[in-house]
Amino acid sequence: MSVVADAKTAVERPPPRARGWPRSRIIGYVLIGIWIAAGGGIVAYMAWAWNGELFAKYGPSYIEGLGVTLSLVGISIVLGAILSLPVAYARMSKNRILSGLAYCYVYFFRGTPLLVQAFLVYYGVGSFKPQLEMVGLWGFFREAFNCGIFAFALNTAAYQAEILRGAIESVPKGQWEGAASLGLHKLQTLWKIILPQALVVALRPYGNELILMIKASAIVAIITVYDLMGMAKLTYSRTFDIQAYIWVAVVYLVIVEILRHGIEWIERRITIHLKR
């Protein structure tokens, strides 16, 4: 039919196959060029502004700060994990009051910024100094590091409780029923049947929570803890050298990437039996 070949009807055709230099390739190369220029610029600036004396003076304090960051995150993750067990239990409980309380706890800690929580603990406990002195806890809360741990543990407990609850609820109900029909009691079922399946689901959220905590731990620098970020702030306030922050950014990026790839590796390992 000749109707099809009518040249006057402008037909909008589907996009042709990409070859040669389509627009997306040009944009892609330009963007990569910008990244290379930015990276090269930063490296060149670091080389140009390199000051061996400064590095020797502040380098060790960064290592020290890294230790503070890692111990802060480690302690609060472990404390949060312990604290998350009763919270998750209460959240899943059939008792309305208990689950309501747990819901409020989780909502508060997930709904407000961690910075506000840290300020509330670090500056806020000052309002209760006489009471705390009476029970002998004032010494604990006077240390900024302890306040950081206190706020972070409460915060991560809320998130971890939700992770745990989601993972346990992701296991089908038939698993509970099957175990019950075999005569296992609740605790045995949880320990031997539900948790092994739930933790496979929970691994990735737990890993994300760990990474989020490492990143969030930078804010303790604001409540005067000398962690990695705190050391960078100190260095910057003394030298006004932006390198202080570039170095700390590199360190954080390396930690997060190592963790991310480590978690992916573990996940691949423990889900081998699920792959076909």
Add this chain to the structure above:
Amino acid sequence: MLSVWTLLSWGPDGWLDDIVSGAAVTVLLALATLPIGLTIGFFIALGKQSEEPSLRIAANIYTTIFRGLPELVTLFLFFFGGPLILQYLIRLVRPEATIDVNAFVAGMIVLAIIFSAYASEVFLSAFRAIPKGQYEGGYAVGLSYAQTMRKVILPQLVRIAFPGLENCWLSLLKDTSLVSVVGLAETLRQAGVAARVTKHTFLFFSVAAVVFLILAVVSSLATGAIQRSLSRREARR
């Protein structure tokens, strides 16, 4: 000693007016960041699912960096490093010029970058949830790429991505508190000033926490309404 209710009243003796103005700044900052972040995030997601390897690599570098860096470090890098670069560039043209960075604008840029890095992941998984047949169907009826995107893919994409974007919005709302560190007079900063002046630290930081809780509740009501209207439209289709 003033009573708690005097401290929380509106006017010269109380601090409520200051805190409300701080809350307004918080909301403004988050709302101003949202469209920028969504746009960047959408294009980053487009880049990530592109067939062109160079585009994928460029987009992946972006998300790796800005999801890996702590928000505070990104903020400080841009707030202290940005002026250095700008100063250098402007000195090339006008040697006597100096640069003064506005905390609101700096916060907006940094939050938009962080938001877009997270939003791009949400958009990407939404893109993957849309079957390839939708694109092919669009081409088959003679729509161009841009038309297919706008009229076929985007309406479905918004519906799929909405719950994820809601989470991104909530973290954006919380991340605005970080900008108080570089001196923006938002909720936390105002509460901090009130706490320092009146010595009622616990009271005023609790007020700041309550403000953020109220914002979270209000936005979950709003997103609930949007979600309902989105699903109504889907049903009518």
